[in-house]
Each structure stands twice: as C-alpha cells, then as structure tokens.
Amino acid sequence: MSDTRRVTVEVRRLNTHYGTRQILKDVSLDVREGEIMVIMGGSGSGKSTLLNHLLGLLRPTSGTVKVLGKDINTASALDVQELRTRMGVAFQSGALFSSMSVGDNIALPLREHTRLDAMTIGIMTRLKLEVVSLAGFEDLMPSELSGGMIKRAALARAIVMDPKLLFCDEPSAGLDPVVASSIDDLILRLRDAMGMSIVVVTHDLDSAFKIADRICVLDQGDVLALDTVAAIRNSPNERIQNLLNRRTEEAEVDPDAYLRRLLGERARQDGEDDSQQRHLP
Amino acid sequence: MPQRIVGVLDRIGRAAVRGMAEFGYAATLLGQAVFWLVLGRRRRQAVRLAPVVAQAMDVGIAAVPIITTLSATIGIMLAIQGIYSLKAFGAESRVTLGVALSTVREFSPLITGILVAGRSGSALAARLGTMRINQEIDALAVMGISPVRFLVTPALVAMVVMMPLLTLWADLVSLFAAGLYISSQLEMSMAAYADEVVTLLKMNDLLHGLAKSGIFAVLVTVVGVVNGSSVTGGAEGVGRMTTRSVVHAISAIVITDMFFAFMVTR
Numbered sequence: 001m002s003d004t005r006r007v008t009v010e011v012r013r014l015n016t017h018y019g020t021r022q023i024l025k026d027v028s029l030d031v032r033e034g035e036i037m038v039i040m041g042g043s044g045s046g047k048s049t050l051l052n053h054l055l056g057l058l059r060p061t062s063g064t065v066k067v068l069g070k071d072i073n074t075a076s077a078l079d080v081q082e083l084r085t086r087m088g089v090a091f092q093s094g095a096l097f098s099s100m101s102v103g104d105n106i107a108l109p110l111r112e113h114t115r116l117d118a119m120t121i122g123i124m125t126r127l128k129l130e131v132v133s134l135a136g137f138e139d140l141m142p143s144e145l146s147g148g149m150i151k152r153a154a155l156a157r158a159i160v161m162d163p164k165l166l167f168c169d170e171p172s173a174g175l176d177p178v179v180a181s182s183i184d185d186l187i188l189r190l191r192d193a194m195g196m197s198i199v200v201v202t203h204d205l206d207s208a209f210k211i212a213d214r215i216c217v218l219d220q221g222d223v224l225a226l227d228t229v230a231a232i233r234n235s236p237n238e239r240i241q242n243l244l245n246r247r248t249e250e251a252e253v254d255p256d257a258y259l260r261r262l263l264g265e266r267a268r269q270d271g272e273d274d275s276q277q278r279h280l281p
Numbered sequence: 282m283p284q285r286i287v288g289v290l291d292r293i294g295r296a297a298v299r300g301m302a303e304f305g306y307a308a309t310l311l312g313q314a315v316f317w318l319v320l321g322r323r324r325r326q327a328v329r330l331a332p333v334v335a336q337a338m339d340v341g342i343a344a345v346p347i348i349t350t351l352s353a354t355i356g357i358m359l360a361i362q363g364i365y366s367l368k369a370f371g372a373e374s375r376v377t378l379g380v381a382l383s384t385v386r387e388f389s390p391l392i393t394g395i396l397v398a399g400r401s402g403s404a405l406a407a408r409l410g411t412m413r414i415n416q417e418i419d420a421l422a423v424m425g426i427s428p429v430r431f432l433v434t435p436a437l438v439a440m441v442v443m444m445p446l447l448t449l450w451a452d453l454v455s456l457f458a459a460g461l462y463i464s465s466q467l468e469m470s471m472a473a474y475a476d477e478v479v480t481l482l483k484m485n486d487l488l489h490g491l492a493k494s495g496i497f498a499v500l501v502t503v504v505g506v507v508n509g510s511s512v513t514g515g516a517e518g519v520g521r522m523t524t525r526s527v528v529h530a531i532s533a534i535v536i537t538d539m540f541f542a543f544m545v546t547r
C-alpha cells in the first residue's frame with residue numbers, strides 16, 4: 001500500500017479466549033495516524049473484546065498489540081502508563097466515576113497527570129464540556145445525567161488530555177438522531193483539527209459510513225472485511241451485504257446442531273471454572 | 282461411585298486452588314499498595330493526602346459514636362461479670378486488674394476491628410465492586426492511573442492510622458465506664474480506680490492491643506479490596522461479595538487474634 005502515515009495501532013494475529021471459548025480469531029489490523037477506523041459487526045461478534053485488547057485490559061492468548069509503537073502487553077509499567085496519558089477512551093457505558101461530579105470526572109486526568117493550576121484545569125474542563133454541548137453541567141453528579149449526556153461527558157473526559165489516539169465504544173448508541181449526528185461531527189472535527197487516530201465501535205451504519213475512513217467488519221471473531229467505505233459498500237460478500245441491508249442471516253441448516261441446542265447441551269464445556277479471580281489492573 | 286468421589290475430590294481441589302490464589306492475590310495487593318505509597322512519587326503517581334483524609338474521616342471520625350457506645354457497654358459488662366465471678370473467692374477488690382487487662386489487650390481491639398470491618402470494610406468492598414461492574418476501574422487503568430494507588434493505598438493508610446486511634450479511644454471509654462460501675466459497687470473513688478488502672482497497666486499491654494488493631498486494619502482493607510475487585514455479575518454480585526467480605530474480615534480478625542494470644546500472651 002502507498003499509505004506512508006505512521007501506524008498508531010498495530011494488531012497482528014490476535015487470538016483470544018474467555019475460558020476455553022475462542023472469541024477473536026487471528027485478527028490483524030492497522031490504524032494509521034489521522035485515520036478513523038470503524039469496527040462493526042453483529043452483537044457478540046467480539047467488538048468490545050477487541051477494544052479491550054487494544055487498551056491492554058485483557059491479555060491475548062497469542063498475537064501482539066502495538067499502540068503508538070509500543071507493545072502494550074510487554075512494555076514496562078511506566079511505559080504503559082505514559083502511553084495511556086496519550087490515549088483517550090470513552091466506554092460503552094460511559095464509566096464516569098459515580099462519586100465525582102461531571103467536572104471532577106473530566107478534570108481528573110489533568111489533575112493526575114499534569115501540574116497545571118486549578119484555574120487552568122477549570123478552564124480546560126469547561127472548554128471540553130462546551131465541545132460536547134454540556135456547558136454548565138459540571139456540578140451535576142453522573143447519576144443526575146441522562147444516558148446521552150453520560151456518553152458525551154465520557155467523550156469529554158476521553159479528549160481532555162488531547163490524546164493522539166481515541167477509542168469510542170458505541171459513542172452514539174441510544175442517542176437521538178440529532179445528538180448522534182453531532183457526535184459524528186465532533187469525531188470528524190477532532191480528527192481534522194488535531195490529527196487524532198480514532199477507533200470507533202458502532203452498530204450504526206449511517207454513522208459508520210459518515211465518519212469512517214476504513215471499516216473493519218467482525219463476524220464471530222473473524223475479520224470478515226477490512227477496507228474503505230466504498231469497497232465495503234460494494235463488497236460482493238453475502239454476509240457483509242446482509243449486514244449492510246439489515247437482513248437477518250439465513251437460519252443454519254444443521255438439524256443435528258439444532259437438536260443438540262434444544263436438548264440443552266451447552267455450547268461451552270469449560271463449566272464453572274472460567275470465572276478466574278479478577279485482579280485490579 | 283468412584284466417579285462421584287473423583288468429582289468431590291476435584292471440587293475440593295479446585296476450591297483449595299482458588300483459596301490459595303486468593304491468598305496470593307491478597308499478598309500481591311498489599312505489596313502493591315505499599316509500593317505505591319513509598320515509590321508513587323517517583324513513578325509520577327504520588328498518593329494524595331486529600332483522599333487519605335477523606336477516608337480517615339469516614340473510617341475514623343464517623344465511627345466514634347458507635348465505638349463509644351459499644352465500648353462503654355462492654356466495659357460495664359466486664360465489670361459486672363468480673364465482680365460477680367470474683368465474689369466466689371471474696372476477691373472483688375481485684376476486679377480492676379481483670380477488667381483493665383482484658384479491655385486493653387483483647388476487647389477494645391476486637392470490638393473496634395469487628396465494627397470497622399462491618400462499617401468500612403464492607404463499604405470498601407461495595408465501592409470497589411460497583412466501580413468494577415461500572416467499568417470505572419477499567420476507566421482508571423486506561424487513564425494511566427493505577428487503581429491500587431488511587432483507591433487501595435488511601436484506604437489502607439486511613440485504616441492503619443485510624444484503627445489504632447479508635448482502639449485507644451475504645452480503651453479509654455471502656456475503662457471509664459467500667460470505673461463508674463466498679464467505683465459505685467466497691468465504694469471506691471474514681472480517682473483511686475484510675476490510680477489503680479495506671480499502676481496495673483503496663484505500656485506493653487497497651488501496645489499489644491494497638492499493634493493487633495494495626496494488623497486488623499490491614500486485614501479488613503485487604504479482605505475488602507480482594508472481594509470488591511473480584512465482583513462479577515451485576516448488583517447481585519456486589520451484594521454477595523460485600524457480605525462475603527464482612528464474614529471473611531471478621532473471621533480473619535478473630536482467628537488472627539487467637540493466634541496472637543497463643544503466640545504472645547501465654
């Protein structure tokens with residue numbers, strides 16, 4: 001390929017499991033500087049799982065994830081910490097700290113990672129709130145916000161450090177069309193103004209086509225397609241066309257499997273013990 | 282049938298492994314919390330004073346009324362029982378010794394520990410569990426903020442500072458309340474009682490109780506954090522782990538206390 005922009009996220013042959021169940025199968029992808037990569041796929045196809053691996057929150061079974069040039073699974077703790085100050089994340093659920101006001105939530109990365117004085121931090125916080133159209137809400141608690149406002153506040157927190165790399169999980173799901181579209185515009189603006197690389201997970205086709213430079217379609221853990229918007233639109237692949245045209249998949253014709261399912265044989269054999277001890281990262 | 286036995290053995294084995302893993306995690310966590318306390322500044326993640334103070338208010342100051350009430354009750358109870366049992370030998374006048382020693386060495390640290398486990402250990406577990414299921418812990422991690430440094434170390438420091446102070450307060454209240462009862466029953470002035478307590482109690486006894494309460498503080502914190510951060514399965518999971526944390530913390534306290542008595546007091 002002739003694209004010479006720096007690679008900001010590089011995933012190579014990523015295989016991951018929950019317990020013994022394989023979720024991602026040999027996933028490879030690159031995100032370049034200033035590119036908006038949209039990850040699409042049906043529910044349960046592994047989008048959030050992939051995102052968690054890009055963030056270094058989960059360890060892969062095999063394969064590598066490099067973010068801003070460093071392997072996030074083998075880099076030293078200090079390197080990872082430094083890396084994370086240069087990336088922002090807006091989680092699917094927002095994940096605002098419920099014990100802090102909206103303003104404190106957004107100011108937290110600045111307070112923890114910079115030596116700016118309180119005045120400057122206040123200005124920067126209100127600036128970002130302005131950007132996501134939440135001006136004047138900084139004293140409310142997250143429990144006093146609507147679902148859409150939580151998403152926008154989470155986005156404001158994700159960009160408060162002006163990261164090189166932004167991850168958004170379903171930024172516009174559950175928002176009304178006007179706000180959803182304004183979030184799309186915001187994402188485009190962030191890329192254009194600051195040259196961020198942005199990885200967006202979404203279900204929303206219109207939004208994906210509007211913002212994406214390239215789209216990665218996941219299907220049950222496989223990369224079904226990874227291409228530009230135009231190429232995806234014109235793809236001859238039946239499953240992609242099904243997804244694009246919102247057609248339901250044809251029922252599989254495997255009477256044996258169907259019978260086994262009805263008889264209640266479980267898909268997973270790992271039983272009770274895949275609930276490993278969860279540690280603080 | 283043999284399959285059944287293998288099944289049972291398998292379950293026991295798995296439970297044992299899980300238990301060991303939990304122990305290992307608790308030790309690691311404690312190590313990390315201390316690591317951040319000592320080296321946080323060098324890692325550009327200093328432990329801040331403000332959250333420590335906030336936690337200390339919560340663990341310590343807010344617990345004063347209930348600790349006062351319970352330790353006064355226990356002091357009086359000990360005095361009543363002491364006088365009753367010593368009457369058998371006609372040795373009521375020796376009651377102060379028993380009350381003073383058992384309060385300072387045993388009851389104050391124990392009651393304080395159990396109360397703090399119920400109030401603050403469970404709150405810590407619930408807070409961490411809720412943060413876990415809301416992905417707030419993940420959010421901290423991806424911001425480059427160590428959840429251990431941000432959440433665990435302040436709680437640990439607050440607990441280790443406040444628990445001995447609360448125990449000291451419980452000592453005073455308990456001895457005072459016992460004194461009120463004893464002086465009224467044995468026709469002894471409060472001043473004489475206080476004199477007696479001061480001459481009978483060695484520094485060693487006081488330190489024994491306070492050292493134990495410091496250990497209880499670590500136990501309560503670590504048990505709360507281990508349970509809180511292991512939450513899975515929504516609000517119900519938070520409830521389950523919160524309960525589990527109280528039960529584990531109190532068990533750990535009582536067993537450690539017994540161990541301490543066995544090693545040090547005999």
Ligand SMILES: Nc1ncnc2c1ncn2[C@@H]1O[C@H](COP(=O)(O)OP(=O)(O)OP(=O)(O)O)[C@@H](O)[C@H]1O
Nearest residue numbers: 018019023041042043044045046047048049050203
């Ligand atoms: N914590 C977990 N433990 C075990 N399995 C999990 C866990 N999280 C997700 N999974 C499984 O991994 C698969 C992929 O889940 P993931 O959350 O990545 O899907 P998704 O593509 O984000 O779906 P959605 O669009 O509904 O958010 C699912 O089959 C799910 O059952």
Ligand SMILES: [Mg+2]
Nearest residue numbers: 047048049092
């Ligand atoms: Mg998801």
